[in-house]
Amino acid sequence: xxxxxxxxxxxxxxxxxxxxARSCIVSPVPSPELxxxxxxxxxAGRPSGAKCAGEVLVSIGDDCAxxxxxxxxxxxxxxxLTLEGTHFRREWHSASLVGHRSLARGLSDIAAMGGDPxxxxxxxxxxxxxxxxxxxxxxxxxxxxxxRYRVQLAGGDTAESKSGVIANVMVVGRVSHGQAVLRSGAxxxxxxxxxxxxxxxxxxxxxxxxxxxxxxxxxxxxxxxLKLGRRLRGLTSSMIDLSDGLSxxxxxxxxxxxxxxxxxxxNVPVAKTATFDLAxxxxxxxxxxxxxxxxQGIPREVAGVKVTLIGEVIASHEIWLERAGRRRRLDPRxxxxxxxxxx
Amino acid sequence: xxxxxxxxxxxxxxxxxxxxARSCIVSPVPSPELxxxxxxxxxAGRPSGAKCAGEVLVSIGDDCAxxxxxxxxxxxxxxxLTLEGTHFRREWHSASLVGHRSLARGLSDIAAMGGDPxxxxxxxxxxxxxxxxxxxxxxxxxxxxxxRYRVQLAGGDTAESKSGVIANVMVVGRVSHGQAVLRSGAxxxxxxxxxxxxxxxxxxxxxxxxxxxxxxxxxxxxxxxLKLGRRLRGLTSSMIDLSDGLSxxxxxxxxxxxxxxxxxxxNVPVAKTATFDLAxxxxxxxxxxxxxxxxQGIPREVAGVKVTLIGEVIASHEIWLERAGRRRRLDPRxxxxxxxxxx
Numbered sequence: 001x002x003x004x005x006x007x008x009x010x011x012x013x014x015x016x017x018x019x020x021a022r023s024c025i026v027s028p029v030p031s032p033e034l035x036x037x038x039x040x041x042x043x044a045g046r047p048s049g050a051k052c053a054g055e056v057l058v059s060i061g062d063d064c065a066x067x068x069x070x071x072x073x074x075x076x077x078x079x080x081l082t083l084e085g086t087h088f089r090r091e092w093h094s095a096s097l098v099g100h101r102s103l104a105r106g107l108s109d110i111a112a113m114g115g116d117p118x119x120x121x122x123x124x125x126x127x128x129x130x131x132x133x134x135x136x137x138x139x140x141x142x143x144x145x146x147x148r149y150r151v152q153l154a155g156g157d158t159a160e161s162k163s164g165v166i167a168n169v170m171v172v173g174r175v176s177h178g179q180a181v182l183r184s185g186a187x188x189x190x191x192x193x194x195x196x197x198x199x200x201x202x203x204x205x206x207x208x209x210x211x212x213x214x215x216x217x218x219x220x221x222x223x224x225x226l227k228l229g230r231r232l233r234g235l236t237s238s239m240i241d242l243s244d245g246l247s248x249x250x251x252x253x254x255x256x257x258x259x260x261x262x263x264x265x266x267n268v269p270v271a272k273t274a275t276f277d278l279a280x281x282x283x284x285x286x287x288x289x290x291x292x293x294x295x296q297g298i299p300r301e302v303a304g305v306k307v308t309l310i311g312e313v314i315a316s317h318e319i320w321l322e323r324a325g326r327r328r329r330l331d332p333r334x335x336x337x338x339x340x341x342x343x
Numbered sequence: 344x345x346x347x348x349x350x351x352x353x354x355x356x357x358x359x360x361x362x363x364a365r366s367c368i369v370s371p372v373p374s375p376e377l378x379x380x381x382x383x384x385x386x387a388g389r390p391s392g393a394k395c396a397g398e399v400l401v402s403i404g405d406d407c408a409x410x411x412x413x414x415x416x417x418x419x420x421x422x423x424l425t426l427e428g429t430h431f432r433r434e435w436h437s438a439s440l441v442g443h444r445s446l447a448r449g450l451s452d453i454a455a456m457g458g459d460p461x462x463x464x465x466x467x468x469x470x471x472x473x474x475x476x477x478x479x480x481x482x483x484x485x486x487x488x489x490x491r492y493r494v495q496l497a498g499g500d501t502a503e504s505k506s507g508v509i510a511n512v513m514v515v516g517r518v519s520h521g522q523a524v525l526r527s528g529a530x531x532x533x534x535x536x537x538x539x540x541x542x543x544x545x546x547x548x549x550x551x552x553x554x555x556x557x558x559x560x561x562x563x564x565x566x567x568x569l570k571l572g573r574r575l576r577g578l579t580s581s582m583i584d585l586s587d588g589l590s591x592x593x594x595x596x597x598x599x600x601x602x603x604x605x606x607x608x609x610n611v612p613v614a615k616t617a618t619f620d621l622a623x624x625x626x627x628x629x630x631x632x633x634x635x636x637x638x639q640g641i642p643r644e645v646a647g648v649k650v651t652l653i654g655e656v657i658a659s660h661e662i663w664l665e666r667a668g669r670r671r672r673l674d675p676r677x678x679x680x681x682x683x684x685x686x
Contacts (some may be wrong), residue, residue: 053396053412054419054517058496065497066514067462069396070413076397079498079513081466081517118397119410123424123511152399154408155422162428168466170422170513172410174397241345320598 044174051068061113062183063241063255064173074180076173078109086163088251092208095137096144100221103145105243106171107224108286111240113182114233115175117149117226124154125166138167179233181290186238186257188315190291193298195305198246199274202282207273222286227303230292235298239290247281247319248332253291254319263311263330265323280321281333366436366490384654404599405526406455407516413685419516421452424434427507435551438480441508443564444487448586449514450567455584456525457576458518460569461491465499468509481510492569522576524633529581529600531658533634536641538571538648541589542617545625565629570617570646578641582633591675594662596634605661606673608655608666622677623664652673 035117057074058066064076082102084090093101103120110117122142126135138237146153151171201222238257240249245260246268254261278287292311301308314320321330377675400417407419425445427433436444446463465485469478489496495515531637544565568584575582581600583592584685597604613622634656635641643650657663664673 052461052463052517053414053416054515056462056497060496060498064462065462067497068414070409071396073396073413077462077464077498077513077515079464079511081468081500081502081508081509081511083468083502083504086468086502093623118602119408119419119420121408121422121513123422125426125429125473125509153403154399154410155403155420157511158425159422159429161426161506163504166424166426166468166509168422168424168500168511170420170464172420174395184399209616219436270660315486337432 005160009014015053021114027319028157031221046080058180058182063239064115064180066113066180067176069174072177073174074082074177076110076113076180077162077170077176078106078173079168079329080105080109082111082167082169083264084166090134090165092205094141095134096141097221098167099138099140099141100145102167102169102221103142103151103171104286106160107145107149107151107226108222108241108243110171110173110250111224111226111229112288113173113175113180114229114236114239115173115180116230117151117171117173119152119154119172120146121154121170121172123158123168123170123201125159125161127161127164131164138165143218146231149224173262175233181229181233181236181239183240183253183256185236185240186253186259186313187293188254188259188313189294190237191296191298191309192250192261192263192289192291192311192313194242194287194310195225195286195304195307196268196285197269197271197274197279198242198285198287199278199282201284202270202278203271203274205284205343222284224286225288225305228288228305231303232288235296236290236292239288242287242289243283245281245304245333246289247330248283249282249289250330251319251332252320253289254313254317257313258317260314260318260320261311261330262314262320262327265312265321267308269306269308269310280330349414352479366552377685379635389478401523401525404414404580406452407458407523409456409652412517412520415520417520419453419456419458419523420513421516422511422513423448423452423507425510425512427509433508435548436608438477439484440564442481442486443488444484445510445512446485446494446514447565447629449512450488450492450494450569450588451565451584453514454567454569455558455574455582455631456523457572457579457582458516458517458523459573460494460498460514460516462495462515463489463499464515466501466509466511467499467500467501468504470504470507477674480558481508486500488669492567496544516574516659519586520677524572524576524579524582526581526583526596526599528579529596529602529634529656530606530636531602531656532637533580533606534637534639535593535606535632535634537585537589537612537629537630537632537653538568538645538650538652539624539628540612540614540617540649541585541628541630542619542621542623542625544627544629546614546617548627549621553578562645565627567629568631568648569574571631571648574646575631578639579635580631582631585628585630585632586626588624588676589632589661590623591626592632593673594675596632597660597662599658600656601660603657603661603663603665604654605657605665605670606654608664610651612649612651612653625671
């Protein structure tokens with residue numbers, strides 16, 4: 001799992017909405033992808049006001065889609081495609097880790113909206129000759145995580161895959177009506193915070209690529225920050241999970257909020273195994289990046305997780321990095337940073 | 344798409360629940376699949392009673408999972424994986440047909456519960472070198488159908504696929520609370536009905552395999568029977584959509600209802616292009632198979648679609664076919680019928 005692999009392809013690894021947002025800022029993006037994205041954004045359109053259960057309140061443009069629920073709740077829906085060769089390699093990643101990660105990605109999206117997961121759906125494409133042991137390991141990792149967060153496996157689909165393993169995981173969750181934390185709520189003057197430490201997942205993947213043993217870090221079995229997300233709901237003005245890398249995911253918040261940002265480089269919490277560059281641009285850390293008004297007291301630890309103040313939202317469309325007394329533009333390199341030489 | 348392709352693989356094409364049910368009856372099923380299915384059924388368990396929006400009411404064992412909604416509605420969720428080489432071939436099937444079918448499969452599941460679709464989520468894995476024209480065609484077919492039924496494309500995911508096209512489509516729908524038509528409601532004495540004509544989709548696929556031009560039939564662009572499903576809600580005791588073939592899907596109803604059935608062969612509506620055998624065992628017709636109490640008047644045409652009385656539910660666990668004065672066991676051959684010689 002991890003960005004060294006997943007960022008090296010034309011269509012990227014991120015959710016549709018991320019890819020859509022990204023298309024505006026990363027250049028050059030090959031023409032076919034731009035067309036695909038443009039077609040999808042245009043076609044999806046904007047929800048026209050939900051009145052009945054299951055109708056769409058918020059669609060492409062956030063960590064989850066928000067649907068009309070009931071009994072005081074809105075519904076959250078997110079879907080993530082995990083592909084062998086693109087998101088993991090069987091020779092690098094254990095089966096249970098792949099199972100864990102394929103569900104953790106969705107749970108992390110629910111966390112980023114401040115919600116609680118309720119149900120998961122697993123579509124599994126398997127090569128005909130895959131070892132039963134691998135399949136059992138995958139399911140063990142998936143189901144262990146589901147059980148921990150009381151997520152019911154409610155259905156799915158199976159098919160034989162002509163090539164590698166394919167796992168599409170859809171997670172449904174709930175959040176009190178109107179309480180979902182969107183990406184679009186950041187306002188100039190808001191403080192920018194991040195949970196945990198960054199860059200560890202990518203550092204681990206680079207070790208694996210180099211033939212070394214996996215570094216021990218959050219990268220191996222990232223826990224979705226569900227408890228943290230719930231605790232932050234009501235305190236924050238915007239939130240996103242760090243799947244594509246700080247430099248890219250911060251841009252998503254800024255774009256959806258129509259704002260800019262200044263990040264203080266010295267404040268960015270770098271994982272012991274990582275470099276500053278990986279903390280900025282590495283993906284798959286599954287920490288939470290969020291903003292809160294200046295008057296809102298945010299403790300240095302929330303739900304047992306370290307929270308660090310790393311910058312401020314500003315009234316422009318620029319994103320700046322201040323470090324060692326110098327200010328430079330912070331480009332979204334989470335996607336294309338590892339693009340070359342990794343195939 | 345098409346049973347000739349999709350039934351020829353170890354994991355089959357059906358939804359998880361179908362595969363799970365099937366494992367009890369089709370023999371020999373290779374051991375790994377049995378283990379996978381057993382693990383999933385056991386792990387999924389039974390819902391423990393939903394109280395909040397998004398919690399699971401009915402999980403594996405029906406066309407859709409049923410989740411707690413609100414405002415007088417329950418939510419329906421279904422997910423279908425469509426794989427190149429397994430469910431379609433680019434040289435046989437047009438891009439727009441593949442897009443149409445990948446969504447139609449989910450809409451058909453919603454129809455079989457008597458529900459209304461509200462939102463769809465598309466996870467798309469594409470080869471790096473795929474033609475933009477193909478992608479545009481796929482989306483055109485998908486979005487045309489979505490628009491026709493007012494289904495909002497609410498999100499998704501994209502990734503590069505190392506081999507063929509991968510499309511996972513999840514559809515959310517709603518149905519009035521407690522009104523979803525399940526597979527489990529058939530009772531001895533109930534009449535068995537089917538909509539439309541059967542076998543056409545498989546006949547068409549066989550023509551394509553033989554290098555002939557596609558037969559014109561419902562197989563090419565099957566319309567999900569949404570209007571029919573809604574109209575039948577309240578009249579029927581059980582319902583399923585015909586994706587795996589009559590002989591297999593009837594067994595799902597019988598198994599979930601704890602009953603048996605007698606089918607009158609002469610009454611089975613065979614498509615002009617198909618044989619009786621294909622009508623019994625061919626898949627992907629996306630018609631509705633349902634049961635209703637004997638006192639319930641079911642017109643011969645509902646919502647503009649022909650409806651045919653084909654048999655009766657009986658108080659045993661056997662399924663019989665009566666034809667030309669003889670009675671024989673109707674084995675579920677939808678899955679393995681085309682298994683050999685199609686790779």
